[in-house]
Amino acid sequence: MIWVVSALVVIAIGVVSRAALRQQVSLDALPNAVGSTPATGLPEHPQPSDLDTIRFATALRGYDPLAVDRHLDAVRDAWAAGEDRPATPALEVVLRGYRMDQVDEVLAAVATQAAAAPAANEAPEVTTGALVAAEPADPTDPADPADPADAGAPTGARPERPAYRPPAPWRRPDLLVVIGYGLAAFWLLSRLFGDLRGGYLSQGVQDQQAFEWYFGAAAHALATASNPLISDLQNFPAGVNLLANASVLGLSVPLAPLTLLAGPHLTFALVEWLGFAATASCWYALFVRRLHVHRAAAVVGGALVGFSPAMVSHGNGHPNFLAQFLVPVIIDRLLDLQRPGRSRRATIRAGIVLGLLVTWQLWMGEEVLLLAAVGIAIVGIVGTLHGRLDVVRMLPGVLVGVATTVVLFGFPLWWQFAGPQSYTSMWNPIANNDLAALWGRATRTWGSDPWASAGLSMNRTEENAFFGIPLWLFAIGATAVLWRSVVVRAAALLVLVTSWLSLGSEITLDHHSVPLPPLWPLVSRLPLFDSLLATRFTLIAVPGFAVLLVVALDRALTPRRAYAVAGRSLHPQLPLVVTVTAVAVALAPVVPTRLWVDQRPPVPVFFTSGSWEKYVDDGSVLAVPPPDIIDMRAVDWQATAGWRFPLVEGYFLGPDGSGSGTGMRGAPRRGFSQWLAEIVQNGVARQATAEQVSHFRDDLAVWQVDVVVLPPRDDRAILQRSVASVLGEPTAVDDVLLWDVRGLR
Structure with a gap:
């Protein structure tokens, strides 16, 4: 049922919109039909200002109203300035347009009256029937006075015209x-x-x-x-x-x-x-x-x-x-x-x-x-x-x-x-x-x-x-x-x-x-x-x-x-x-609403105070856990320190380590980082085995880690006990726990 209603609404909107844009409906009720065609209101001896008072009747088929209006505006301006009148364009015949006989009559009268006035160069006289059905105007054509919305497929003969229209100036x-x-x-x-x-x-x-x-x-x-x-x-x-x-x-x-x-x-x-x-x-x-x-x-x-x-x-x-x-x-x-x-x-x-x-x-x-x-x-x-x-x-x-x-x-x-x-x-x-x-x-x-x-x-x-x-x-x-x-x-x-x-x-x-x-x-x-x-x-x-x-x-x-x-x-x-x-x-x-903002984890004093410089030589910093798509707080530490130390792993796009050319989000996990990620995910502390300790310390050497840093966080106690089983008890410096592992490299 909803699709039927939607289809009817679409049809109704299309009909009403077309009628509105063509000015075929009125806010007031239409009077009873009359048998005579209303006059255009053009005086016997018109002046340029009289072109603004003209009113055309409509017909089932007539000249495009917008194109006629624009041409008359151009004629009015040129006539008032004593300049050459623009050539009469070929106007398209549309449904519910201006009555063609009235438009031709007005243009002929204007041409006759304007011919008597001084002008730089006389334009050819316009005669009744001079306007013929033509292709609608092209929005990229400087010669066409018609609306950009009226550019369409050819409907009749048309004069040659350039395909390029100069851009409108900046104001x-x-x-x-x-x-x-x-x-x-x-x-x-x-x-x-x-x-x-x-x-x-x-x-x-x-x-x-x-x-x-x-x-x-x-x-x-x-x-x-x-x-x-x-x-x-x-x-x-x-x-x-x-x-x-x-x-x-x-x-x-x-x-x-x-x-x-x-x-x-x-x-x-x-x-x-x-x-x-x-x-x-x-x-x-x-x-x-x-x-x-x-x-x-x-x-x-x-x-x-x-x-x-x-x-x-x-x-x-x-x-x-x-x-x-x-x-x-x-x-x-x-x-x-x-x-x-x-x-x-x-x-x-x-x-x-x-x-x-x-x-x-x-x-x-x-x-x-x-x-x-x-x-x-x-x-x-x-x-x-x-x-x-x-x-x-x-x-x-x-x-x-x-x-x-x-x-x-x-x-x-x-x-x-x-x-x-x-x-x-x-x-x-x-x-x-x-x-x-x-x-x-x-x-x-x-x-x-x-x-x-x-x-x-x-x-x-x-x-x-x-x-x-x-x-x-x-x-x-x-x-x-x-x-x-x-x-x-x-x-x-x-x-x-x-x-x-x-x-x-x-x-x-x-x-x-x-x-x-x-x-x-x-x-x-x-x-x-x-x-x-x-x-x-x-x-x-x-x-x-x-x-x-x-x-x-x-x-x-x-x-x-x-x-x-x-x-x-x-x-x-x-x-x-x-x-x-x-x-x-x-x-x-x-209509949009403001973007939502939450608080990011604060940068530890260990980094804001510069204490980190005592623990980093030419190696890297391993955050616990390493930064990834879920937690990137460590890059704030790095920015605070002026990007003077590198980080282990992170959130980026790179190869998956298989050698096949396939990419992945983040770094390929090594044993120690995978172990830490699982502890965070499960929320349960782990005790590393002797074999794991050996492999994890090898990982630290591959990463060239100088210091392992555990910042303040909700699961800090769990991570502390787990990492301690690998590296021993940490040192408290400022507001972080750290393991200085430079001696393991």
Whole structure:
């Protein structure tokens, strides 16, 4: 029954939305039909200002109202300024448009009257019937005055026109939009900024600490002139291949001075803030520059991309997925390659810029770039098939960009897959979206049930869908109403394909299999795709939803001449009221709440006071238990000490030790670390056997341990008794128990 009701709701919304956007409904009841056609209101001797008072009647088939309005506005402005009048465009014939005879009559009268006025150059006279059915306007065409939402498949003859439309200029109010996004991002992270050293984003488990270590490792490499591609600050002495991890070197290296001066906690918070604010700002700029939409509509679109449930979810500890701000810039540079009249030098220069941007994104997050490439390919195919992208003109610049990227990132790419501590494959758990997750509510949204969302996702950092039912209904309605737009078709296909891919190899609804064919098996074995999580493909769908919102809002915000229906003029604000209300309802379920922060374990006085320096020479520190995906408190000790000692094991991605090229999370456990982990897990002290003592002391030698440190913790007594059976009784120094094992090496 619920599916029947949902289908009826979708149909109703589509019908009402189309009627509202076409201004076919009124807030008041329609009067009885009259037999005469209402007059347009144009005086016998019109002046430019009279064009604003014209009212056209509608017909079952008529000229596109928006295109007519824009042309008359252009005629009015040129006429008033004494300039050449714009040529009469070929207007599309649409359902429920302006009466063609009235439009032709008005244009003929205006042409006759304007011809008597002085003008720089006389335009050809317009005669009745001069307007013919033509293809709707192209959003990338500077010659077309029509709405971006009206670009569609050819319906008739059309004049030649360039495929490139210059970007809209930057204006001062755009800075206010950027500031607004920045304030929103700060509010979202306000709990974290309020306690940088003591708090952490606990719903990301230990991901924040892992990224803080990446920032610290990059800063340490810069300060010591070390190789920034590998670090032995974890997993000593083998080290960690930073390029084989999400080390965001594209941000951690430029921000290394800040990390050295203020610590990794501030760097992490700043990168998170930058990810939210800059991603929203850059998508806003792309919508304004390339879709040429109303800035208010672009504000909403940028906010949806920058603060979507998926972005907020990754904000719990995945700054590499927040740093998406280069994606719209790369798209903008790709579109700019269509610019006509480029010299060979300019093409090479544009290609190099594109290659530099792609390379920077690779240094920040390769997976984001791969997902973006999938989205660009889907949209690009639609644009190419509809003749909206000049691929031939773009190709030279793209090839230069590819060559630039290969030159700059070729060696790092080799290092990632063939360098020290590299791996070639990684086991991932089954990570697909349940169908219910597509329209569910995310944890960090107003009024949501966090337990319901937890049951539909891998964890709190992987709630990649959760768009809500209203947003889906709005997208379906907007697609139905604005289907003639190539932009809308591309966005709708992007949402559909990527959401379908995210469902994985077996499509489920509330964890029960449903008989629908999956798309994921078609791509899961392709190179690079085998390491991707299917659930993350809905990250690509977010900009698609945003485009649908932006185009629909722009259509409603664009001023129109109110026109008559059965002799009665419609209220000109009706489409705006209906669309804004629909957008508000669609976005209400995805409005985010502030990210949750808990207290991290305090750094022992042993490290804050510098006492550790007496016990560490050139070896490592073994925390009890060693750091892993569950407990990374030891990296805070390391950061407090200025990264002047390495740690045993840790939380990172590296080889599993089998020699097969398979990767794993964390270091391969040795006997002593595995023994300690089991004690923590079971909560029961153990007595080491003589054989175990010998093996465990060998492990300490392999790790080159100088000191074993047991910090204050709830299970301290259990761990103390267990380790004492291996190393003897500990020494109490400040607030820790330690075993000085330098003599065992």
